Amino acid sequence: MTTKKKILVVDDDLDQLDHLTLILKADGYDVIAAQGQAEGEEAILSTIPDLAILDLMMENLDSGFVLCHQIKHLYPDTPVILLTAVRSETGVDFSPGSKAAAGWIKADVLLDKPIRPEQLRLEIRRLME
Amino acid sequence: MKETLHLLIVDDEQYMRLALERTLRHHSIHLADMQLDLAFRISQAGSGATALAFLETDLPDLILLDHDLPEVSGLDVLAALKEQKLDIPVVMLAANASLDAAVQATKAGAFDFLAKPFTPEDLRSAVQKATRHCMVQREASKLAAGRKQIRFEFLSMLAHELKSPLAAMEGNLFILRDHLAGDSLQSYDDLVNRSLSRLEGMRKLISDLLDLTCIESGKKKRSLMDIDLCAAARHAIMTHRAQADAKQVTVSFTGPRYLYLKTDGIEIEMIFNNLISNAVKYNKDGGTVAVAILDLGPTASITVRDTGIGMTQEEVARLFGEFTRIKNRKTMNILGSGLGLSILKRILNLCGGQVRVESEPDEGSTFTVTLPKESVPPLQPMPHP
Numbered sequence: 067m068t069t070k071k072k073i074l075v076v077d078d079d080l081d082q083l084d085h086l087t088l089i090l091k092a093d094g095y096d097v098i099a100a101q102g103q104a105e106g107e108e109a110i111l112s113t114i115p116d117l118a119i120l121d122l123m124m125e126n127l128d129s130g131f132v133l134c135h136q137i138k139h140l141y142p143d144t145p146v147i148l149l150t151a152v153r154s155e156t157g158v159d160f161s162p163g164s165k166a167a168a169g170w171i172k173a174d175v176l177l178d179k180p181i182r183p184e185q186l187r188l189e190i191r192r193l194m195e
Numbered sequence: 196m197k198e199t200l201h202l203l204i205v206d207d208e209q210y211m212r213l214a215l216e217r218t219l220r221h222h223s224i225h226l227a228d229m230q231l232d233l234a235f236r237i238s239q240a241g242s243g244a245t246a247l248a249f250l251e252t253d254l255p256d257l258i259l260l261d262h263d264l265p266e267v268s269g270l271d272v273l274a275a276l277k278e279q280k281l282d283i284p285v286v287m288l289a290a291n292a293s294l295d296a297a298v299q300a301t302k303a304g305a306f307d308f309l310a311k312p313f314t315p316e317d318l319r320s321a322v323q324k325a326t327r328h329c330m331v332q333r334e335a336s337k338l339a340a341g342r343k344q345i346r347f348e349f350l351s352m353l354a355h356e357l358k359s360p361l362a363a364m365e366g367n368l369f370i371l372r373d374h375l376a377g378d379s380l381q382s383y384d385d386l387v388n389r390s391l392s393r394l395e396g397m398r399k400l401i402s403d404l405l406d407l408t409c410i411e412s413g414k415k416k417r418s419l420m421d422i423d424l425c426a427a428a429r430h431a432i433m434t435h436r437a438q439a440d441a442k443q444v445t446v447s448f449t450g451p452r453y454l455y456l457k458t459d460g461i462e463i464e465m466i467f468n469n470l471i472s473n474a475v476k477y478n479k480d481g482g483t484v485a486v487a488i489l490d491l492g493p494t495a496s497i498t499v500r501d502t503g504i505g506m507t508q509e510e511v512a513r514l515f516g517e518f519t520r521i522k523n524r525k526t527m528n529i530l531g532s533g534l535g536l537s538i539l540k541r542i543l544n545l546c547g548g549q550v551r552v553e554s555e556p557d558e559g560s561t562f563t564v565t566l567p568k569e570s571v572p573p574l575q576p577m578p579h580p
Contacts, residue, residue, distance in 0.1 A: 081363035081389055085370060092375055123355045127348065151358040152351060179358065180365035183373065 070096040071194060074115035076106035076133060077149070078124040082179075086119060089183050093190075103129035107136065114141055117193060119186075120173075122150040138172045145193035148173040149181060200326065202235040203255035205246040205272065206288070207264050212239045215259060218315045224326050229334070233326055243267025247275055255283060257325050260305070262289035262296060273303040282332060284325040288313075356400060356533065360393040403534040406465075410541045417459045417545065419570055424454045424463065424495055428486055431467035435475055443481045446471065450488030454495055458570035462542050466497070469539045470562050474501035477560070493568060500561040506554040514552060515540050546570040 073095045077083040080101065087097045098113055100106040103124045110118075110133075118137050122130035134146050175189050204215045216237050224233045238253065240246040243264045249255060262269040269287060276283060284306035289296055297308040306328055307321050367386045369375075376382035409415050425448075432446050439446050456463070474484040482502040489496045506514070515536050543550055547567045554560035 079359055079363060081393065082359075082366060085363075085366040088370060088375055123351075127351055151362050152354045179362035180369070181362075183369055183375070 070094065071116040072096045072098060072113060073190075074098045074100065074106070074109055074113070074118040074137075076100045076102070076109075076118070076124070076130075077121035078102040078129075079121065082121065082149075086181070086186075089186065090190075093187065103133055106133050110137055110140060115144055117145050117147070117190060119147045119149060122148055123152065134173050145174045146172070147175045147177060147186075147189060147193070149177050149179055151179040197232045197234070199234050199236050200256040200329070201253065202237050202322075203240060203246065203249055203258045204237060205240045205243065205258060205264070205269075206261040207241055208261075209241065211261070212241070215318065218318055219322060222319060222322070224323050226327055226330060229330055231330060233330070243269070243272050246272050250275065250279065250281065254281070256329055257322070258283055258285045259322075260285050260287055262287050262300060270300065270303050273300070273305060277304050284328045286321050286325050353404070357397070360397045363393050364390045400534070403538060407534055407538050407541070410538065410545065415545075417462070417570075419457050420460060421455045422458050422460050422463055424456055424488055424497070424566075425450050425452065427460070427463045427467055428488055428497070431464065431471050432486060434468070435471050438472065439475045439484070442475065442478060444475050444478045444484060445482075446475070446484040446486065448486045448488075450486075451490055454488060454490055456495060456566060456568050456570070458546055458566065462546050465542055466539060466548075466564060469535055470497070470499040470564070473535065474499050474503065474560075474562075477501065478503035482559075491565070494565050495568060497564045497566070498561060499563075500559065502559040505556045505558050505560055507556050511552050511554050 073090050075083060075086045075090065075097055076099075077086065078101055083099050083101055087099050090097045098109055098115065100109045103126070106120070109115075115137075118134075120130040120133050120137075122128070124130065126132070130148050130150070134148060137144055137146055174193055177185065177189065202219065204212050206212050206215070216239065219235055219237060222235065225231075226233070235257075238249065238255065240249060244267050246258070246260070247267065258272075260269045260272055264272075269289075273285060273287075276285070285304070286307045286309055287297075287300040287305040288309050288311060289300075290311040297310075300308055306325050309317060309321050367390045371383060371386055376386060428448055428450065432448055435446065471484065471486065478484065478501050484502075485498075485500045487498045487500075489498070539550065542548075543564065543566075547570060549565045551563045551565075552560060553563075
């Protein structure tokens, strides 16, 4: 029997959090939902996620970066998808291939909100292989 | 703080350069009000051309510049500074100085003018003035950079707050379109209702943003009149009756029969609306809101106490920042733009009032606003977001 893959989802917007949970559960994943950076930090202490999906701006402008950095530090093999509603507005260039992305943030994929379910599924399948 | 400034002496007479350097070499300047101690690192240039080379390789903070240089003249150097947009204070030194030359140099951008011969005291005093100017300008540009940063953060947050509800609604629509919420019709109704509530939140954000912009731009006209604070309180309570009834929240009022303030009526209305609407919104069902007004002689105080969800110390500390909505499970269904208290703070700044918050998680919050009876204009403008 194969155990369900665990996905950590962190977003301070409850609507978004519920959407992602709904979509991922429908696809047969075990979902750990955390509302915000603080809950996310707590969650990664007790569980090793097979994949993490993080919102960028939560308590702070750079919450998602910080959380991503922590996850990669604890579990280097866990792929991370960063979701963001704003990019250039943050003043940090974190497009794929940028210094910040390759350096300390280390997210595997950056997706712009709104997230289309089919696009998300594609990325998850690619990262979980 | 100890700092060293780079001082460039430009004169074609070597003895003059040496005399200047001797006078200033061990000289330090103390700017008490800015808490700065400044010493100099001195360079010499024997011609205008050498001075210009310094602008490329080792930028000076201050320049002592001879007016009567051969070839590239003092005025030429000033023109080059202007062209390169370098804001370096220049003290012009000139023999046979006429008033004309001084005026001309000042027009060309010199900060000060010193006629030869001058005493070491004259020189030190001119350098002191130029140094102060240099440091004040640096301070000012630091402040400007800080304001730019604040503005930038404000715009990031604004973009985020405007895009998030759109993303949430689009997400809801995807789920509706793909029938992802299962077979129960109720789940779909919930999604529609949540979308409607996000739309309402967005409308509220836009109207708060317009209020804030109006106050910020200074466009809001103040008209001072005799306003009865107690009547304004009762009126605001009436306005929120429906909102309070929906949560079975009781709003009470205590205070004198009347209490007149010379102030702006619209500002007072906004203050009450802000406080009472928050006290109802963040209350528990069946809770209470107590509005009290006290006459404190030269000032009046408004206290609004609720029995709501309250906040931790840490949350209270963040409360007045732009877009800081206290987000947790308890506030997830409460609509707010995150700008309400920013607006309150700015209004209070307009009328010389103050606000204090005490709060206990799960017990409730108390907001106390103190207003002067004679509304005075603000002493300092608030930093612009």
